[in-house]
Amino acid sequence: MSADLPADLDGLRVVLGSGSLRDVPAEADRLGARRVLLVAGGSAAAHGDTVAALLGDRLAGRLTEVAQHVPVDLAERAVRLAEGVRADLVVTIGGGSATGLGKAVARETGLRIVAVPTTFSGSEATPIWGLTAGGRKTTGRDPRVRPTTVVYDPDLFRTLPATLAATSALNAFAHCVEGLYAPDATPRTDRWATAGVALLTGGLARAADRLPDLLVGGLHAGLVLGATTTGIHHKLAHVLGGTYRLPHADTHAVLLPHVVAANAPAAPQAMAAAARAMGRADHDVAGAIWDLGRDNGAPTSLHALGWPAAAVDDVVDAVLAAPPPNPHPVERPWLRALLLAAHRGDRPA
Template structure:
């Protein structure tokens, strides 16, 4: 068998391990940052204030206003605050919303970002940004938004409720699944995808049964790191286009939407992606990865349908139209009617 591929390693530093947050002042000092703006959501405000206190004079303030899907108005405010405070960098602590807000500032002002993830979203490993304006979520790639350093401390994920831990983990698994059949996949990416998906599928039952299980949390965060790296190295396909449309148009919760949609897209793509299905079958020790993920989510108490997340049946056509009008890479072409049928199945929570 002959192979042809291109692989480019993303330039960033990763610090991983329990209590790695304690290394943050040393990391900031080594990077030469002297005026750090801390960005987080309201739920992480206490942690953000703790980080400000730890950084001392190197911190110029905190903006605890990050929300899902990075609304353009919130991004504009963060840019204004960073400019007014004379920040030379941003430290984003939290999930994809906080890190996405840091990327929005980086995109506009060129300020480097340090990420401290507290979920399994994976945004910290990618040069992908997203902004939502008038119900439309736009995404793009820009090397300036890639965090220069990422601090992975499993103890910071213990505050995540079991329900969010599970759906955040499925969000990460989705990165791995799409990376396995991406047009720009490579052997390194595929190895990371399989290892990441395996780690998360192994860890999530333990996390769900005992949210304080640091060993399970560490395994899950390790898997999320790898899955995020896969997302950063490959082109997004139908699954992410659907989730971005559902989130931007209907403001559905991000991780939960990924959890519901993933098995349906994988089942749709399976006939056109036999190598990816074979790799996932080995990773999960099963014959049908889509069914495995569907059943695993159900067994862990995750939402099983888009209807549960608040989507109205009447919204199916609107979202199908939006996705059909956009361009994306996917191993199997999807017509507008096929997209609508997939959305109906996900709305009903019935895996075909």
């Protein structure tokens, strides 16, 4: 690994190294856990099998069903299982969906989490939870849901499909950019954000040996997301994902360049910081992000994700019902133009 962990981890314990998946039982021991609930399904099922075998009789139960945006009924079943097996620790292996399900359990039970991420979204470093019911996604912050320990095993990322790696990294990129213009940004979060932008840019720009930068860049992004207030980008991603079931990372990848272009005139200092971190003398942050996505095979339009432009006013209404803080005022014409530009998917001018 060539990328260094941030000096300030905000109290998060991080275990990093090739083969560190096998350290999960030792982390459970360190936390005094004897009845572990394991969340690992889908593409992470095999990794879950490995940890389950290593845990032996400390494995109290296992969840193999995970879903994006964490449906409430799935969360309720997970909580019942945790209580039924008298779990004293949750271990999650997978992307944001697995981590999010573990957080739903922790929020209701107070159990600690050991998270083993397999994507770059950074959810493992945040106190943010999210649940979806009736086509609407609700999010909140609760210190109980922030994992106690994060185990990063680079070997788990080496088989990540290139397109998923790109969209996941752009999801993390969005955390960093919004952190730079967040109303509660601080010098510490700015350091995390600019370091994250630089690492993610470098990782996405290289065809080989990109993993260290993307992995540590995602950690920086999670630290930023956990410490700052999100703006219109995340609000739109949650509305589109929760209501229209659009894939989470893909939606972030499509929206980000258009949100950046729309906000840039109102956030010149943040854009200048992002441009410096990206090495862009022309300050074309929005266009550069769009290029990174396209060059790495990420989708570039909401149309390609199946979202209909005819739904634009429904989305605008949902956002305006509870508009987030944002550098540019969140107004109907501005928001419609942003969404329609993302639907078309042209490179931001």
